[in-house]
Amino acid sequence: MTRHTADDDERGESNGTGAADRTTSDVDGNGPAERPATDGGVESATGGSDSMELDPDAYDPVDVFPGGDLDLREGADSCYKCTSCDTSCPVAEVDDEFPGPKFQGPEQWRLKRKDDHDIDESIMSCSNCMRCDDACPSSVPLSQMHNEARGQFVEEQMEKLSVEYVRNRILANYRTSARLASMFPKTASFAMNFGPVRWAMEKTMGIPKERDFPEFATETFREWWKARGGAQVQNPDKRVAYFHGCYSNYNTPEVGKAMVRVYEHFGYEVMVPPQGCSGTPMFANGMLKDARRHAETNVENLVEAIGEGADVIASCTSCSMSLRQEYPELFDIHGIEDLSEHTFEALEYLRIHEDLDGELAGSSLADEQSFAYHAPCHARNQGLDRQAVETFRDVDGVNMEDVGDSCSGISGTYGWKEEKYEKSMAIGEEMFEHMEAAEGDVGMTECPTCAMQMEHGTGYEIKHPLQLLEETVVA
Secondary structure, three states: OEOOOOOOOOOOOOOEOOOOOOOOOOOOOOOOEOOOOOOOOEOOOOOOOOOOOOOHHHOOEOOOOOOOOEOOHHHHHOOOOOOHHHHHOHHHHHOOOOOOHHHHHHHHHHHHOOOOOOOOHHHHHOOOOOHHHHHOOOOOOHHHHHHHHHHHHHHHOOOOOOHHHHHHHHHHOHHHHHHHHOOOHHHHHHHHOOHHHHHHHHHHHOOOOOOOOOOOOOOOHHHHHHHOOOOOOOOOOOEEEEEOHHHHHHOOHHHHHHHHHHHHHOOOEEEOOOOOOOOHHHHHOOOHHHHHHHHHHHHHHHHHHHHOOEEEEEOOHHHHHHHHHHHHHHOOOOOHHHHHHOEEEHHHHHHHHOOHHHHHHOOEEEEEEEEEEOOOHHHHOOOOOOHHHHHHOOOEEEEEEEOOOOOOOOOOOHHHOOOOHHHHHHHHHHHHHHHHHOOOOEEEOOOHHHHHHHHHHHOOEEEOHHHHHHHHHOO
């Protein structure tokens, strides 16, 4: 796994060196390696084009592009225009005006090295699903290029008083809105889904009235954690630091509770450090300064837990992707590589360190249940797309059916924008059809926004694999 990092916040733009290789799920313990960029050229040592003898010592390097810490020349040069990224892009499939990942990545990177060239505004139509990373046979750092270009566009070209900017800033900082709503959860849940309010939000902010806002929990996960007295298992030899993220804290604390109970069942001491947002919605909206602010908090507190012998686990695959890949690609923060190396998705970690097959071999559910499982795009990018199906396939009373490799379409905040709503639903159509054709009428996924889309498109109840694991090994 190769990554290059830099501090893009101090420069006000992203301009520097990046990763050529992507994150995978083969957790082999090897640390990241640096690959030098290949930038520059040579002048004739004699000054003539017909020279027969050249003195290599007289060659002077020529910087073709402006220098900087985040020089993605090597990754851009690896692109040989096979268009695998374009054909895998769910947005390009439904949006004829979207130029696709190849343009948004290496082609735009070359263009934006010229001082007189602006970032194309179509970069804001990229949903940040990162499927292009997984599709590229040359390990071009496509999503890193997209994130940097999007950040530069928002910072330098987007009107800060525009409705689009204000709307995107609110969506990107969901944690702030959720924290306020959780003070009066029942009132907030009612108000956010009240018809006239939804109509007004679409007209004034461009948030589609068709979307149902998720309900806010009457007791957040962190409130529950504090009320129970924290960890119930003390084990300095088996410790994990839980990165619950925003959604499991404010909207679905049952996922966090299931995670805690399952891990304690296996003898782990669970730590819940102070934390901010993972930054995923901020990356998708080009709010890199906001993302860095949260990243600094997360790196500081999670690295402290790592120093106490813990590995970091996340129940959301977008959160684990952010900590593992996007942080070290975009930020130069002390300890960030340690956090990347010690971060895992929750079910993935148990499959690595525990005998889940043996634990589940004699288990069964009292009532048979059938699930339509969807692997999130960010799970696929980490090589985790089959983990839930493989984990539960031999459990008596469980029928787990994979509904295919299509994107759900919501991609975080993408599907929460009025101008993107119809495209979001068109992307998700294949998944909806496969879910409805599956035997079960309960959906399953590790991503909270994919769960929103699955429920929105089918009406099915959606569960997290950790909730099913709790039913099988803890109950």
